[in-house]
Amino acid sequence: MIGLDLNRLNEAAVIIYACCVLFYFIDFVHTNRRASKIAFWLLSIVWLLQTIFLFYEMAVFGTFPILNIVEGLYFYTWVLVTLSLVLNWMQKADFIPFFTSVLGFIMLALHTFAISQNQPGQLSEQLISELSIIHITMAILSYGAFSLSFVFSMLYLLQYRLLKKKQWGKKLIRINDLSTLDHMAYLLNVTGVPMLLLSLILGSIWAFIKVPDFQWYDPKVTGSFGVIIVYSIYLYIKIVKDQQGKPIALWNAAAFLVLLINFFLFGSLSRFHVYS
Incomplete structure (x- = not known):
């Protein structure tokens, strides 16, 4: 005990x-x-x-x-x-x-x-299972943050289009201003990146211990690190290059597409991942 x-x-x-x-x-x-x-x-x-x-x-x-x-x-x-x-x-x-x-x-x-x-x-299996649950939970939370960030970027692009074409109406009023949408997308990515990184650390350790033929070039592993890289580039462009507006919103949308490819396609190709 x-x-x-x-x-x-x-x-x-x-x-x-x-x-x-x-x-x-x-x-x-x-x-x-x-x-x-x-x-x-x-x-x-x-x-x-x-x-x-x-x-x-x-x-x-x-x-x-x-x-x-x-x-x-x-x-x-x-x-x-x-x-x-x-x-x-x-x-x-x-x-x-x-x-x-x-x-x-x-x-x-x-x-x-x-x-x-x-x-x-039995106790060993329980403890390792609980640590893997922490890994999965953090990954899902990060994916949730990235998904909401994508929604804010899409709303940004919609608002940008309405303003550029001067299409005033109820849609324009109900959507937040561009700066708020851009900032919310950024904050969600700032939250999602470290959560996914920590999830990958736990997941990699779990796989190394529990999977006999674990390979670092497994599609799900490389795809997940690819997602981290894409969103890290987003943060670099946003913070260091001080990129604003439509280009950064499009990059965020592209990053979310990479996330979806990793989740559905690479997850199905993985030899050991829980989602496969």
């Missing part, structure tokens, strides 16, 4: 860590101090959960938990989280906590999957 509770502690840390990375990403691309503060407090909760687990391991086994690769991985993650908190608290390196958190999330996910392998058969 204690082992199960400790694994629940790790699962909770993974979920909270994912939310932390999401808020750090929002601050990274949008310079949002409120998001940075939320990420800091979420990271503090992760650190607290990890510290409880760390001291429990020391109390039970009477040794410092670095004697094997699994324990060393966990301590390494704890060090990363601690350093991230210190750097964030010092406010001398705004972007470092984000990149460190992504690395820490990967290490924590690897550790959580690794310790689940050491549990009794």
Whole structure:
């Protein structure tokens, strides 16, 4: 029972860590101090959960938990989280906590999957299944964000067309202004990209452990990373190039088409994915 509770502690840390990375990403691309503060407090909760687990391991086994690769991985993650908190608290390196958190999330996910392998058969399957559910849930949430972003871009293009042709009427009044539509599409993509990235990290670790002949060039895997790349290019064009208006809305529509191809076509071609 204690082992199960400790694994629940790790699962909770993974979920909270994912939310932390999401808020750090929002601050990274949008310079949002409120998001940075939320990420800091979420990271503090992760650190607290990890510290409880760390001291429990020391109390039970009477040794410092670095004697094997699994324990060393966990301590390494704890060090990363601690350093991230210190750097964030010092406010001398705004972007470092984000990149460190992504690395820490990967290490924590690897550790959580690794310790689940050491549990009794049924418990191990349950824990790995629950982690895969987190992966699927995050992927679906990201797809939902991308879908809504696509809707806002389509409304932008419709509003743009109505204004250009000077077709005044009820449709024009009921649709939000162009700047609002553009901004909402952008915010949804800012939310969707890190969620899909974290989902792919968890999914890749799960597949590497559970699928005997897992191949990185599986259509679903390469297609999912393709979706990440396309939407990352959207964010690059939007933020760095400061692209506005119709071109960025068309790019967003094209990115959603790539997402649909990956979901329906590549999903059916995949050798192991749950959607196939």
